[in-house]
Amino acid sequence: MGTKRTTSFYVLSFVFAAFLIFLYGPMFCVYLLSFQGPEGGMSFPMRGFSTVWFETLFTAGGRGVGDIHNSFIRSLRLGAIVALLTMLIGLAVGMSFRRRYPGGNFVFYSAIVSMIVPGIFVGFGISLTLNMLGMRPQWWYSGIGAQLTWSLPFAMLIMFIILGRMDKSYEEAATDLGANSFQRFQYVILPLILPGVIGMFMAGFTSSYEEAARAGLNIGTGNTMPMELTGLLGAATTPVMFAVGTLTTLFMFTMVIVTLLASWSLAKRRQLRLTAHHA
Amino acid sequence: MKIDTDFNAKNLMPEAEPPVEDGATKYDVELVAVSKSYDGGAKAVDTISLRIPKASYCCLLGPSGCGKTTTLRMLAGHESVTDGDVLIHNRNVTDGAPSARGTSMMFQSYALFPHLSALDNAAFSLKIKGVKKAERHAKAMEFLKLVQMDHLAHRMPAQLSGGQQQRVALARSLITRPKVLLLDEPLSALDPFLRVLMRTELKRIQTELGITFVHVTHSQEEALALSDLVVVMSDGQIMQAGSARDVFEKPSNAFVAKFIGGHNVIDVEGRKVSVRADKCRIVQSVGGTNIPAEVTNIEYQGPMVRILVKDSDGKEYHAQISDSRFFADPPVIGEKVTFSWMPEDEWRLAA
Known part of the structure; x- marks a missing residue:
């Protein structure tokens, strides 16, 4: 230590600090305001400190809460299915790119394009097409399909990075030792890319949970969380929505921590199995 | 082991x-x-x-x-x-x-x-x-x-x-x-x-x-x-x-002789021959073919010493001689020497 810090250090520190404030500052305001006193409003100052807005949220037919409970369940259900499909399809797409095949580039670029086109028009387009076909949108096909156009490109990129880093000679070694393609996948490739596969699931879930632009017109009856929140926030008069913000953040953090703990215990169990051999 | x-x-x-x-x-x-x-x-x-x-x-x-x-x-x-x-x-x-x-x-x-x-x-x-x-x-x-x-x-x-x-x-x-x-x-x-x-x-x-x-x-x-x-x-x-x-x-051609190392590939009367570097001599002529040359580098390798020389046309040769022979009369870089080998040590290479 003791080296003199350059100007660029201070400039970059300032930019980083500004980033932190922009990211977490408003969130902390939301968290803080969710503990607003019963007499308080939707902005500062705080008038006392209470959990009354959380209680309102969990009271059946609470004022300003709308259909939030059901929309949470719907979002959860949709997210879980989208995450699972994203993981499975992403895995298959990634594996298919282990070998070059004609049309491979087309598949790749058309998937990337889906990250660029504005979501609202993707959603509108799907809805319009369904209309022309005389079909009614339902969450379990058009809703899921619309969200997959958003989550799959990310899954594909995750797989490309993970598989691109994997030494091809692992597969050749497995083949050399007699493994067929299924055994190769089961015993060698999957264990090596497992963190990435879990990553795809998480990316699928988070991108579905907060997505409304594509799903909005295609979900059929019954709002999801982001749709319900957008509606409620427009007409909100009490800090009850802030309580939703606090809880949903807590929920996402829990998801992340559970995932991390799961992968950690997976590694730990492997280690334990090895130590057991030692004894 | x-x-x-x-x-x-x-x-x-x-x-x-x-x-x-x-x-x-x-x-x-x-x-x-x-x-x-x-x-x-x-x-x-x-x-x-x-x-x-x-x-x-x-x-x-x-x-x-x-x-x-x-x-x-x-x-x-x-x-x-x-x-x-x-x-x-x-x-x-x-x-x-x-x-x-x-x-x-x-x-x-x-x-x-x-x-x-x-x-x-x-x-x-x-x-x-x-x-x-x-x-x-x-x-x-x-x-x-x-x-x-x-x-x-x-x-x-x-x-x-x-x-x-x-x-x-x-x-x-x-x-x-x-x-x-x-x-x-x-x-x-x-x-x-x-x-x-x-x-x-x-x-x-x-x-x-x-x-x-x-x-x-x-x-x-x-x-x-x-x-x-x-x-x-x-x-x-x-x-x-x-x-x-x-x-x-008995390297079959110039490529093998060069790649396997320890050989000089030399044109003798219009044909290519290889001569093992350890059969070549510096300073004292062994009879046979003599080329006047100048020492350009000396590499000590323990039991052997490798000496690189260059003739007046700029062509390079190398000789490997035992350390005892080298230290008996060590040449120095820049010295004018004679690079020589015996005809029986020539190995004829394929064209």
Whole structure:
């Protein structure tokens, strides 16, 4: 230590600090305001400190809460299915790119394009097409399909990075030792890319949970969380929505921590199995 | 580096096959006019034919891009053969799956599965075959013992040094009881000290098991030290295949003489000859051919000293002389000397 810090250090520190404030500052305001006193409003100052807005949220037919409970369940259900499909399809797409095949580039670029086109028009387009076909949108096909156009490109990129880093000679070694393609996948490739596969699931879930632009017109009856929140926030008069913000953040953090703990215990169990051999 | 006396490595290998009537099993590996080209382009391997006798140590030697690794990978079945046939133990395996050929490959990077312990890596092929856990671990332990890695059987690859990883990779390959073991630059990732140690080890294991090893290398020193059969390759073709001594003493052409090292390639009366550097003399003429030259560099190599000289046309030669002879009358850089050799030391090269 003791080296003199350059100007660029201070400039970059300032930019980083500004980033932190922009990211977490408003969130902390939301968290803080969710503990607003019963007499308080939707902005500062705080008038006392209470959990009354959380209680309102969990009271059946609470004022300003709308259909939030059901929309949470719907979002959860949709997210879980989208995450699972994203993981499975992403895995298959990634594996298919282990070998070059004609049309491979087309598949790749058309998937990337889906990250660029504005979501609202993707959603509108799907809805319009369904209309022309005389079909009614339902969450379990058009809703899921619309969200997959958003989550799959990310899954594909995750797989490309993970598989691109994997030494091809692992597969050749497995083949050399007699493994067929299924055994190769089961015993060698999957264990090596497992963190990435879990990553795809998480990316699928988070991108579905907060997505409304594509799903909005295609979900059929019954709002999801982001749709319900957008509606409620427009007409909100009490800090009850802030309580939703606090809880949903807590929920996402829990998801992340559970995932991390799961992968950690997976590694730990492997280690334990090895130590057991030692004894 | 001794193994237990009650541990007979040969027991780990397949039963000797009954001899075939026509006696063609004199060879473990035969390549018949084998070629490899990619997308119809230039040939990476161009119509090579080669026979590797039973239980021999064969080195494929050549510079980068000469086709030696491609040849090995075609033997292993990891690269398709464009033209020609590959025979192993007199059986045509040209289109056979890698694991059905009786070969096993040791990869340059070792390719140990990072999520499996040394023991599970070694036992991998048995797991694939459906061998019960206790049985396959016992068997894997035997092979780890052969490569002196049984004491580290429960380590993960990341916890092993390069040399240790290589031993595990060797055990993992040998447990498949290959007729031919294929090694892709097995020593190139090791430091020089370990390289010499592992070289000895590879030769010991090959001798003990009595199977053929095909070893790809770009080090002539490695090839000469290990091989029963040295195959020098360049531009997808075999330049020379023969015993280490033959290749060194009687290089077939200028490429081999230069690549194998320790030779001067000289034009004598319009034809190319090679003269071993250790047969050349500096200062005192040995009679024979004399060239006036100037010393440009001196490399001390322990028992020998290598002296580089340049004649008036700027052509370079080198001589290797014993240290005692060198220090009796050491030339210095820039000194005018006579570079000479005896006509009987000239070896005529193919044009």
